[in-house]
Amino acid sequence: MHDTAHAHAGQHAAPTSFIRKHVFSLDHKVIGKQYYGLALAAVLIGMFLSWLMRLHLGWTNLAIPGLHLLTKNGAPGDVMTPEFYLQLMTMHATIMVFFVLTTAPFAAFGNYFLPIQVGAEDMPFPHFNMMSFWVTFVAFLVLMSSFFVSDGPTLGGWTQYAPLSAVGQVGGPGEGAGVVLWALSIAIFCVGQLLGSLNFITTTLDMRTRGMSLWRLPLSAWGWFITSVMGLTAFAVLMPACILLILDHVAGTSFFVPANTVMNDQMQPHSGGSTLLWQHLFWFFGHPEVYIAIVPGMGIVSHVLVTNMRKPMLSHRVLVYAMGALAVLSYMVYGHHMFVSGMNPVSSLVFSFPTLVITIPSTIVVLIWMGSLYGAKLRINSASLFALGFISMFIAGGVSGFFLAQPSIDIMLHATYFVVGHFHLVMGVAAMFGIFAGTYFWFPKMYGRMMNETLGKIHFWCSFVGAYAIFMPFHYLGLAGNVRRYQAFAPEYMQPLIPLHKFITIAALFTGAAQLVFVYNLFVSRYKGEPASDNPWQATSLEWSTPTTPPPHNNFGDTLPVVYHDPFQYGVESSTGDYVMQTSPEKASAHDES
């Protein structure tokens, strides 16, 4: 059933030239795929850097053939210097957080599917959308260019704490030009994400087709919408912070460097800045960023699970409210990253309380997933396995958050591998599993071919077992006092931990290699996969009702769809089977809450 309205914001003619079609495209679907491609390139680079780090951690003086090609001074004899280790760590984290965990689940899938799921032809501001991707791409190039400046990229960590990040060259390799390039890259990245958020919000609010009320949006669309609101406010704060950091470097201002700072025996020419100012500005962005990475995954996983459970969630609305509560609370908890900054203990308590409170919506989300899964005849496929894996990682990583939320415990664990294990599981691996679930689920719609299920399941089990093998021991290492960011373990008490580090390194190499199975599957299926039907999963939301697969330039052909139902009408009796599509006027079951 389709609407005959034609005049729509964001409408633009189909491109004819190669450049407009594949490079500077206004089509949200092409932009989504460009974001996915960028994230794929970034994750492979980020993973490669983590391999190098892990090899060094397992075998400290190991010569890694060819390592000197990546750095001028950081690998004499192909053996990693401590400084180069920190540079790799910083770049690994920056690439993963910004260019993978933000771009793939939010910008890539959101760009491709949000307009289709709301029943629109495109986003309302396609030029801004195109700019959003290309600005992000430029940000990535600027970041990677720091590998090629004289002393390499910054070594200050993705948090870039001042004063180290603000003093310049005297701070060590990469602390001059490397930091400037880092800050410039992130500032540019912020612009890209702000443009993207503008489009996501207006698409959700203004571009919904006839019959598509907000409560009829699929959970994935809710995830992207909530994330875009977070992105709008969080990146708008990080950008000024980066501007001030750049000015401390290139203009000699004193925003972040305290007076009388001595660095490497040199008095710094700054009149008195605030190191904590950087932390406040950074973490006001930084904690919402955690949810910017994970909430789209929550939406995607919910969407995938519902489709494969063949029944609705226990409560669609409570799940949306819980994701919204996560977004709101994410701004009130950022101080828990600063428990060891010397803050007033009362302030610690003030930040500890909402940090504990935020576990409530997180728990509600998990309980809704678990309760909905109870008794469901789940279809087991690569997408649903990764969705289950997401829940598993989110729980395993989230539980350690209960401990870290309390200042008295966090002070002991803050600088250890316990925290590294926590955030890798709850934010990194969980979000990656959300990306994988989305890829296996939506690939048929994006490319008109199915991905290989056998390879997908091999990929899942290797990733699932591998991720736990890598990151669960991190918690033990942290409890044993293994300080993070050390490039070698010289203290005597750390010696017994080295075999465990070697095991983790082997697990990381194995798990990383398993990702190559995914990459192989992705590219081979793109060209040789089994042809996909328009709706291979018997799903209900609008992306499965496009007239062709992949969708045409304007998504729905000459007419826009009309929506009659909640997004997830499964477990009903209808002429099509056990589901009713959103576009079908057929009477739905009692599940329809709208």
Place this chain on the structure above:
Amino acid sequence: MATTVHEPPKIEGQRDPSQSHGGFNSGGQDLVPGNLPAVKRYSPPPASTGIWVVLASITMTFAAFTSALIVRQGSALDWRHLTLPNILYVNTLVLFASSFALEMTRRRIRVVAGGLKADSVDASRWLYAALTLGLLFVVGQYIAWAQLRAQGLYLATNPNSSFFYVLTAVHALHVLGGLGGLLRVIRKMGNSTLRKSTLDATAYYWHFMDGLWVYLLVLLWMKL
């Protein structure tokens, strides 16, 4: 700068729900009695929503700068008093005058759109006045920076001057963005494709620049 508009600009008024993607009555087809109680009857043009999204983002950016200023002031002993250049107050009036001219543009265009008048020459004049005054504001800000430099106050001289330059420069960049918006309105008026939502969004942005500037002026006057 003067121009003649030979035909009245086509102003898109409130969207006809029959043309709206969210419209309830569109299509003219009978709705099968499925479940359609919660559909939207009307969707605003995205520019109307988008402008508030943009303004929210700008607000957050300046909130971040403000908190930076307050934290920085409280954390060190190098805070020095800075006397604001008097031209800033003149600039404020210029910016207000620009907003007034843009508001007059909107009124004239409403008259044209309502069919009470055949051409939009008046509207164009007010629009060019708004653009010129906006440019004057930016020039005025540049003069203020030059005056400070003449006193030996540069970006890195002390934290006060740093914040003065940063806040006024970032605001001026946003004003330049608004001038770009005004040029776009002029172009669309010229080829009769101006939408009401575009004009409104540009006006809201421009008026917001006024409010933001007054806020910054008070902040700088109180804190520096």
